[in-house]
Amino acid sequence: MDHELLSIGAVSERTGVAPSALRFYEAEGLIHSTRTEAGHRRYPRDVIRRISFIRVAQHVGLSLEEIRNALASLPDNRTPTQRDWERLARSWRPRIDAQIGLLERLRDRLTGCIGCGCLSMKACRLVNPGDELASRGPGPRFVLDDDAAR
């Protein structure tokens, strides 16, 4: 077993990500590999960190394109250092915080709005401002507005 480079099967096993997904990520430019003479993929060890990052980022709701952009800030001529990853992690902390904030507002509004039964009633400006007022455009936008933060 080579201690420098990993086969696609080894990476798949260690990350829990299917080989087909790894090939897909590579085609999408999210990860990279070198090839053996036979054309088999060989991954440097740090690809596992990259993949972990990808999966975690997906969990926060980022699309693969957004993730690719984030990863683009890593140096491609050398193995990313601790400092590189640190910078990247810091860069999307606000994103996670925003997501948490959204869910917290959602939770609070729900118990205070769907919960109280006012959701969709004309008196409730929270969720349903346009129902009688049509003042600020349609929709349950108030609760969901933070889509704009995307």
Place this chain on the structure above:
Amino acid sequence: MDHELLSIGAVSERTGVAPSALRFYEAEGLIHSTRTEAGHRRYPRDVIRRISFIRVAQHVGLSLEEIRNALASLPDNRTPTQRDWERLARSWRPRIDAQIGLLERLRDRLTGCIGCGCLSMKACRLVNPGDELASRGPGPRFVLDDDAAR
């Protein structure tokens, strides 16, 4: 303008959900309508609350199927009461809390794990337990494990 029933256009305007999506939701059994003689859809007012619920639930990460199941607990022979919605709202508060918890753990682990640079290193059992140990199966499962809560 009828004060009892809403046309698909009116519902679309008031919820911010496209008519095509409303027809889709109806085909999927998430909402229901009666028809005029001409075959046009007419929605009772409480459909707006239903739709708000659907959109909010999607935001928490529920699939339409899960949402349909949740809505199935509402009475279909009468307009849901305040109490009905209250019960429903309570029923997925744990879900929101779990989602928030997941993100919080993610955030903390990131600053303490990707942040510190240990992510994917063999010494770090947090994100990458299988890399040298292969003890509890593969993958960055630790961080993501709460998928199981789905």
Place this chain on the structure above:
DNA sequence: GCTTGACTTCGAGTGAACTTCAGATCCTAC
């Protein structure tokens, strides 16, 4: 009577993120 606009159905198209398949090649073990 005719245009306009909101509505109808049904089938096909979209984009994201993969998975599956077929057919070929490569490596290891017996």
Place this chain on the structure above:
DNA sequence: GTAGGATCTGAAGTTCACTCGAAGTCAAGC
């Protein structure tokens, strides 16, 4: 040397949550 498993490629298929387009119906205003 041959069987079995891992890998390769490229194209097609899948699921989700819709959207779009075509062709037709219906009601209101001029």
